[in-house]
Amino acid sequence: MIRFILVQNRQGKTRLSKWYVPYEDEEKIKLKGEVHRLVAPRDQKHQSNFVEFRNYKIVYRRYAGLFFCVCVDANDNELAYLEAIHFFVEVLDAFFGNVCELDLVFNFYKVYSILDEVFLAGEIEETSKNIVLTRLDHLDKLD
Amino acid sequence: MPYYRLKDLIKAIRACKTAADERAVIQKESATIRTSFKEENNDARHANVAKLLYIHMLGYPAHFGQIECLKLVASNRFADKRLGYLGIMLLLDENQEVLTLVTNSLKNDMNHSNMYIVGLALCTLGNISSPEMARDLCAEVEKLLGSTNTYIRKKAALCAMRIIRKVPDLQENFFSRAKSLLNDRNHGVLLTGTTFITELCHQNSEALETFRKAVPLLVRHMKSLVTAGYSPEHDVTGVTDPFLQVKILRLLRILGKGDSEASEAMNDILAQVATNTESAKNVGNSILYETVQTIMEIQSEPGLRVLAINILGKFLTNRDNNIRYVALTTLNKTVSIDANPVQRHRNIILDCLRDGDISIRRRALELAFALINESNVRVLTRELLAFLEVADNEFKQGMTTKICLAADRFAPNKRWHIDTVLRVLKLAGNYVREEILSNFIRLIVLTTDLNAYTVQKLYAALKTDISQESLTLAGVWVIGEYGDILLKGGSFEEEEIVREVTESDVVDLMESILAGPYANQVTRGFVLTALMKLTARFTNSVVIQRIQANLERFSTSIEVEIQQRAVEYNNLFKVESIRPAILERMPAPEVKDETNTNRPTDDVAVGNSETGTLLDLAGLSNSGKAVETKNTVDILEDIFGNVATAVPTTSSKKDDIMSLFDIPNNTTTTATSNKATTVLGAKPANPLDSYTAYDENGFKITLDPSKDASSPNVLNIMVTFHNVAVGSQIQNLLFQAAVHKTQKLQMQTPSSTNIAPGSTATQLIRVANPQKTNVRLKLRIVYQTSPDTKIDEITEFSGFPQEVW
Numbered sequence: 003m004i005r006f007i008l009v010q011n012r013q014g015k016t017r018l019s020k021w022y023v024p025y026e027d028e029e030k031i032k033l034k035g036e037v038h039r040l041v042a043p044r045d046q047k048h049q050s051n052f053v054e055f056r057n058y059k060i061v062y063r064r065y066a067g068l069f070f071c072v073c074v075d076a077n078d079n080e081l082a083y084l085e086a087i088h089f090f091v092e093v094l095d096a097f098f099g100n101v102c103e104l105d106l107v108f109n110f111y112k113v114y115s116i117l118d119e120v121f122l123a124g125e126i127e128e129t130s131k132n133i134v135l136t137r138l139d140h141l142d143k144l145d
Numbered sequence: 146m147p148y149y150r151l152k153d154l155i156k157a158i159r160a161c162k163t164a165a166d167e168r169a170v171i172q173k174e175s176a177t178i179r180t181s182f183k184e185e186n187n188d189a190r191h192a193n194v195a196k197l198l199y200i201h202m203l204g205y206p207a208h209f210g211q212i213e214c215l216k217l218v219a220s221n222r223f224a225d226k227r228l229g230y231l232g233i234m235l236l237l238d239e240n241q242e243v244l245t246l247v248t249n250s251l252k253n254d255m256n257h258s259n260m261y262i263v264g265l266a267l268c269t270l271g272n273i274s275s276p277e278m279a280r281d282l283c284a285e286v287e288k289l290l291g292s293t294n295t296y297i298r299k300k301a302a303l304c305a306m307r308i309i310r311k312v313p314d315l316q317e318n319f320f321s322r323a324k325s326l327l328n329d330r331n332h333g334v335l336l337t338g339t340t341f342i343t344e345l346c347h348q349n350s351e352a353l354e355t356f357r358k359a360v361p362l363l364v365r366h367m368k369s370l371v372t373a374g375y376s377p378e379h380d381v382t383g384v385t386d387p388f389l390q391v392k393i394l395r396l397l398r399i400l401g402k403g404d405s406e407a408s409e410a411m412n413d414i415l416a417q418v419a420t421n422t423e424s425a426k427n428v429g430n431s432i433l434y435e436t437v438q439t440i441m442e443i444q445s446e447p448g449l450r451v452l453a454i455n456i457l458g459k460f461l462t463n464r465d466n467n468i469r470y471v472a473l474t475t476l477n478k479t480v481s482i483d484a485n486p487v488q489r490h491r492n493i494i495l496d497c498l499r500d501g502d503i504s505i506r507r508r509a510l511e512l513a514f515a516l517i518n519e520s521n522v523r524v525l526t527r528e529l530l531a532f533l534e535v536a537d538n539e540f541k542q543g544m545t546t547k548i549c550l551a552a553d554r555f556a557p558n559k560r561w562h563i564d565t566v567l568r569v570l571k572l573a574g575n576y577v578r579e580e581i582l583s584n585f586i587r588l589i590v591l592t593t594d595l596n597a598y599t600v601q602k603l604y605a606a607l608k609t610d611i612s613q614e615s616l617t618l619a620g621v622w623v624i625g626e627y628g629d630i631l632l633k634g635g636s637f638e639e640e641e642i643v644r645e646v647t648e649s650d651v652v653d654l655m656e657s658i659l660a661g662p663y664a665n666q667v668t669r670g671f672v673l674t675a676l677m678k679l680t681a682r683f684t685n686s687v688v689i690q691r692i693q694a695n696l697e698r699f700s701t702s703i704e705v706e707i708q709q710r711a712v713e714y715n716n717l718f719k720v721e722s723i724r725p726a727i728l729e730r731m732p733a734p735e736v737k738d739e740t741n742t743n744r745p746t747d748d749v750a751v752g753n754s755e756t757g758t759l760l761d762l763a764g765l766s767n768s769g770k771a772v773e774t775k776n777t778v779d780i781l782e783d784i785f786g787n788v789a790t791a792v793p794t795t796s797s798k799k800d801d802i803m804s805l806f807d808i809p810n811n812t813t814t815t816a817t818s819n820k821a822t823t824v825l826g827a828k829p830a831n832p833l834d835s836y837t838a839y840d841e842n843g844f845k846i847t848l849d850p851s852k853d854a855s856s857p858n859v860l861n862i863m864v865t866f867h868n869v870a871v872g873s874q875i876q877n878l879l880f881q882a883a884v885h886k887t888q889k890l891q892m893q894t895p896s897s898t899n900i901a902p903g904s905t906a907t908q909l910i911r912v913a914n915p916q917k918t919n920v921r922l923k924l925r926i927v928y929q930t931s932p933d934t935k936i937d938e939i940t941e942f943s944g945f946p947q948e949v950w
Contacts, residue, residue: 016202022272024238031204048501050466079438080471081431082391085381089388108155110202111195114231122300123271123307125340128333129388130378137296141261145224 004083004124005058005073006033007117009106012067014038017106018113022124041069052080063087068103090120093134115141151195158203171205182213190217191225194232201235211236211243218250226254226262230269239275239311248281255285260294267300271307279308283315290322295331302326302337306344316349323352327359327366332379332386335366339392346399357400357407363393364414371418387428394418394435401443408444415440419452424459427467434460434471441479454479454486461493466502473497473508480515491516491525498532510540514547522555526565533572541576545569549581559592563599567616571606574613582615589623590733600627604646607654612663618671621658624651625675626730628682648688651679656695669707673699677714681728693718835865838924838942843870846880846926848942850949853911860912860920860949868900871930875900879927882910884920889913920945 009018016034025033040053041062053060055073061083062071070087093116098105106113119134121127128134154174161167178193194213201207214236217229237244247269254266267289270282286308289301309316323345326338346353370385379386401408418436423429433456440453460472480487494516497509517525526548533544548569556562566585570577589599603620611617624631631646655672658664676692683689699711717724839846845867853859868875878898884890895908912920921943929935
């Protein structure tokens with residue numbers, strides 16, 4: 003199960019944070035900092051995309067200047083979550099059309115609703131890009 | 146000036162040059178938003194909450210917006226509801242009181258005719274539901290699970306999962322609906338349904354039984370996913386819905402675990418997935434990885450297990466670090482179950498020690514240590530020693546400990562054992578734990594026939610390098626102890642040239658250590674003592690005077706410990722009559738103090754090796770401490786009889802001790818010919834009769850229990866060793882025993898360790914049994930019938946009738 007999802011840029015600015023287990027506000031700030039310090043200096047080529055973190059694992063993937071990190075249980079399938087991150091990014095990319103960091107900043111509320119169509123309650127919810135995009139399209143029309 | 150639109154606010158914040166500017170902008174904006182909230186400005190609410198959420202994301206306080214979010218949710222406009230729920234999910238969590246106010250809105254929205262509004266409510270419930278909310282809305286979710294709309298069913302399944310995670314009591318409400326989820330034709334519903342059922346089976350054994358019947362259905366789903374041609378909807382680089390495949394495999398794992406029928410039913414599909422899945426891409430590998438884990442956990446056929454291990458073997462050669470990482474992690478899990486198939490990939494694992502990624506190196510190292518056994522200890526230790534030379538410093542201490550423990554456990558002979566530890570000391574002498582060092586010294590002392598070899602080796606090592614602290618300490622101690630043997634020289638096999646060592650050479654070396662840059666108080670202490678001992682080993686009076694001068698020099702040392710030693714040693718020269726006796730060789734060092742108040746003699750050498758070897762076997766260096774604690778309890782018990790209060794406080798330590806005794810059984814099965822013969826023999830009428838605990842190869846051991854006169858809780862057992870028909874003298878007998886952790890054991894020194902044919906020897910053991918439970922003894926018997934035949938057996942005895950204890 004996913005405990006939290008963080009999207010941060012290289013400077014450690016949070017672009018999205020989703021918590022599926024309750025944490026105190028101070029704890030959230032601490033976690034964001036720790037995850038950033040853990041993930042940002044890692045070598046892209048020679049290191050794996052998994053880091054142990056407390057009793058959990060961070061599965062992360064870097065897209066340009068953005069780190070997409072999910073914190074999952076120790077016995078979860080890391081490779082599948084890596085694929086799930088990519089799926090989420092593909093949806094973002096299709097939705098915004100060649101997504102960049104600024105899209106996420108100015109449309110942060112949309113990013114959350116995209117996330118909510120892909121993950122729910124810390125589990126992956128939908129794996130078809132078309133279905134997600136159609137739903138998002140309908141949602142936007144309702145607004 | 147307030148910013149009216151979200152976009153303007155974001156732009157303004159981005160335009161800030163410094164953090165202080167940013168704070169100022171946000172404070173100002175927060176204040177405006179707050180005022181606007183107070184004024185109940187309905188038109189501006191949406192924009193204000195949106196801005197507030199952005200502010201919240203930057204890490205600034207935004208909790209004053211919680212109630213506004215509730216108001217948005219109550220609105221009829223979809224856009225308001227959407228933002229309101231988003232705000233609730235961001236600003237609230239299950240631990241906050243305000244959340245109870247949301248329950249009613251959620252209930253209403255779940256019954257809304259617009260599926261997107263229902264979706265929003267489900268999403269909110271799924272992400273932040275508290276236990277109370279879960280109870281209140283359980284019925285709604287149950288109803289929505291049966292919705293005709295896949296979008297709603299899909300979300301409801303995950304909400305149901307969240308609900309039973311929060312309140313496991315609610316499981317039963319979902320049983321009937323859950324079954325139909327597995328028949329769903331929609332991928333999304335199937336995916337979330339499988340996730341939900343996995344959680345259900347995880348929690349509830351009744352559900353587990355029910356869903357075992359669904360194994361054939363799941364297998365069919367798997368099959369259609371694997372064999373289906375290209376399906377654009379769920380395709381990920383040529384694999385059909387890998388996420389669903391992974392979820393189903395995971396559920397199969399739970400269903401197949403511990404159930405042979407279910408395991409049997411999934412064997413074929415697992416084999417099919419394992420062989421047919423494309424392994425060139427991460428997607429395929431994620432499925433293979435899940436398959437392997439399932440195969441390892443269920444009761445699969447041996448052939449399938451080999452296949453699984455081979456997949457991991459192939460993973461290890463993959464160039465992708467992620468794949469190697471998961472392979473090593475999984476192998477680490479499986480190696481404890483069955484190490485043999487993993488052995489075949491030993492070389493690749495060793496290659497991973499040189500990987501660029503430290504977490505891969507760490508895992509490979511763990512795995513390499515787990516793979517060591519009698520047959521490969523030489524090869525693996527050689528590799529590990531080679532790695533020790535280049536290893537990261539943070540690994541070194543762990544490595545030295547583990548290498549030495551492995552050597553302790555599996556050493557083919559003493560010579561190799563000594564060589565190995567010596568090499569460790571040479572390579573990483575600054576990263577060696579104290580226990581390892583003292584184990585090494587004990588090994589040297591106990592291996593009398595290799596003393597000459599060892600002392601020469603250490604001398605030579607110190608001649609070339611005095612920078613490794615542990616090496617220096619061991620070397621100095623051994624040279625002090627066996628200085629005379631070092632001088633005698635003599636060759637030890639092989640072509641190595643034996644150095645001619647003179648007494649002054651030795652003192653030169655000691656002086657160089659004292660003067661060297663690496664000396665510290667501990668080394669100085671060791672050197673002084675060694676020098677002092679050497680005065681009893683050396684004959685050249687000039688050299689002895691030199692030593693005296695050295696000691697003299699330290700009698701004004703500013704380190705109290707050193708000064709005290711120097712002064713005491715100097716004074717020892719004045720009492721020539723006792724000096725040589727004091728400086729005699731040390732007896733074998735004790736790990737376990739026997740602490741018998743009524744021990745007849747101070748015959749140390751025999752009794753003490755027992756615990757030593759047991760510790761070695763168990764491979765737990767720090768457990769020496771635990772053993773000592775146990776003994777102090779024993780003393781107490783000797784003094785006060787049954788000390789019940791001591792029992793709970795030391796229980797955890799005793800667990801350690803028990804685990805010590807448990808380990809040898811697993812680890813040495815192939816090494817020694819131990820037979821776990823449980824003697825549950827017939828119970829004789831007379832309770833205080835003699836019981837036979839062991840009778841093999843003409844060697845018989847009988848036990849004579851009797852109640853201790855002073856304490857009713859203590860059972861004295863006189864162990865008698867009969868050399869009935871061994872055919873030769875029994876030599877170096879070592880008898881060890883262990884009892885259950887609620888009991889405590891004390892062993893006295895045996896009357897003899899050598900038993901001539903036809904004669905007997907005895908040893909008294911005392912078992913403190915405050916809880917009056919069955920006395921079960923685990924026994925280990927080691928003896929030699931000739932210098933090269935060593936017999937090592939483990940047996941159990943629990944044949945005492947109740948009257949005895």
